[in-house]
Amino acid sequence: MSKSQYETYEAYGPGAAPPDESGGAPPGRYDANPVAHARAGEPVLPRQGAGGPPGEEAREHGSVDLLVVRPGLRADGDGEEPDGRAARRRRVRGGERPESAVRRLLPQALVVAFLAGGTTAFVAKDKAIELSVDGDRRTLHTFADDVGELLAEEGVRVGAHDMVAPAPGTELTSGDEVAVRYGRPVRLTLDGHRQQVWTTAHTVAGALDQLGVRAEGAYLSASRSRRISRAGLALDVRTERAVTVMADGRTRTVRTNAATVREVVEEAGITLRGQDTLSVPGDSFPRDGQTVTVLRVTGRREVHEEPIPFPAVRIADAALFQGTEVVTQPGRPGLRRTVYYVRTVNGVRQRPRPESTELVRAPRTQVVKVGTRPRPASVHDADHLNWHALAVCESGARPDAVDPSGTYGGLYQFDARTWHALGGKGRPQDASPAEQTYRAKKLYVQRGPSPWPHCGARLRG
Structure with a gap:
């Protein structure tokens, strides 16, 4: 096969001159270059003879010239290839019919035409694309069919957060712009x-x-x-937000982009002192439309002393008549001291909060003896007397009565010495009325009405 840029196939009839030994065309054979503007892969019409219509010389000599140009190249005016080599021709003898020659040469012409068409398609697939990757723009040539192939061809890797325009599956045509912006x-x-x-x-x-x-x-x-x-x-x-601050009976609304509520309060021109606090945490983020109240707080401590009740112990005593109770150890309440912290918020006193408690004095237990001895039915020579009248005169009929000096006590105003001498226990004013009356009768039997110099006459009244 010839390596020339195009090949010429020529059928020679009787009288036609063969090509010279160098492979060039016979001198004076052609007066023009019919393939100068021929398209690649297309057969060229038979050449025009001198002074005659196209194909006339071929018919006259019984031969036909068929010229096929190889893709992408051209012949010069002398029928030679650009590299100077003569186009080679194949002769069809004059005895052969032109139609047969054409049929014999047609397959070869079609092969050349196919190759020329492939070259044209190859050129058509080449596209000029402007690619921008994160603002870096460049123009390149590619055979990629779509955006995804172009990016793979250029080694541009994209992820879920990256932007590709147009989308990776979009078909490409020459002159398109493709932009990639990384996330x-x-x-x-x-x-x-x-x-x-x-x-x-x-x-x-x-x-x-x-x-x-x-x-x-x-x-x-x-x-x-x-x-x-x-x-x-x-x-x-x-972002900028509107926050309302209420303090000292006034309302202020400020527009702010502060990071904390405390900063908003400061921007409103409000100073927090001592124990002052806010209606919301000071380090919280201020919201648009939020209202914050400033709480003016004062506090003081108060000391309260509280009594502690004493317990009582009762002990049975067979030496005492039934119904008689004698306190042998008086009880004493204890004392507890508690310190309270009292807050005042915006002038309103809050509930006291205990801070510390101290036991100042422990309570003392009271001991009481209770009589279990059966009481005698009567005291001879004394039961008929008016003991009620004597009790009214001495104590106003009050069993626990004590005179101002503290020496005498009970219904009949016994002193402690006399009471104990009569068998009484403890203090007379702590004994029952029945026992006091019984001891008074015993005293009358021993001494008559003399123990009661002012009221003794009432016994017979």
Whole structure:
């Protein structure tokens, strides 16, 4: 097969001159180059003879010239290839019919035409594409059918958070633009709420716009012009909020992007003193529309002393008549001291809160003897007397009566010495009325009405 850029197949009839030994065309054979503008792979019509219509010379000599041009190349005006080699021709003898020659050469012409068409398709698949990767733009040629193939061909790897426009499955045509923007993680704290988001923006301002964050009047922990690397960044955003502060009978509403409630109170011009506190935690994040109340707190300590009741022990005593009780050890209450802390909030006293308790004095147990001895039925020579009248005169008929000096006690105002001499226990005023009357009768039997110099006459009255 010839290695020339195109091949010429020529049928020679009687009288036609064969090609010279160098392979070139016979001198003066053609007066023009019919393939100068022929399309690749297409047969060229028989050449025009000198002074005649196309194909006339072929019919005259009983031969036909068929010229086929190889794809992508052209013949020069002398019928030679650009490299100077003559086109080779195959002769069809004059005895052969032109139709047979055409049929014999047609398969070879079709092969050449197929190759030319493949080259045309090869050229048609080449596309000029403008690719932008994170803002880096370049124009390249590719045979990729769609965006995904182009990115794979260029080694551009994309993930779930990256943006590709148009989408990876989109078909490509020459002149298309493909943009890839890598996702960047942003650890965003927006008004106290932490989250991780992704953005394809290159700057903080672009990320805020892409995320739909209202940045007007907001606090930003990074400059809006700061670039975001592929590694991402941490960004704290506090939007502007309206917070109402109530203090000292006044209401103030401030617009703020403060990080804590305490900062909002300070921006409102309010100073917390001593034990003053807030209706919400001071380190909490202030919300839009929130109302914060300042609580003015004062406090003081109060000491309270509380008595502790004493217990009583009762002991049976057979020496005492039934119904008689004698206190042998008087009880004494104890004492407890408690310190209370009392708060006043905005002028209102709160419930006291105990802080400490101290036992000042322990209580003393009271011991009481209870008589179990049967009482005698009567005292001879004394039962008929008016003992009630004597009791009224001496004590106003009160069994526990004691004179102002503390010496005499009971219904009949016994002194302790006389009482004990009559068999009484303890103090007379602690004994039962029946026992007191019994001891008084015994005293009358011994001494008559003399123990009662002022009221003794009432016994017979």
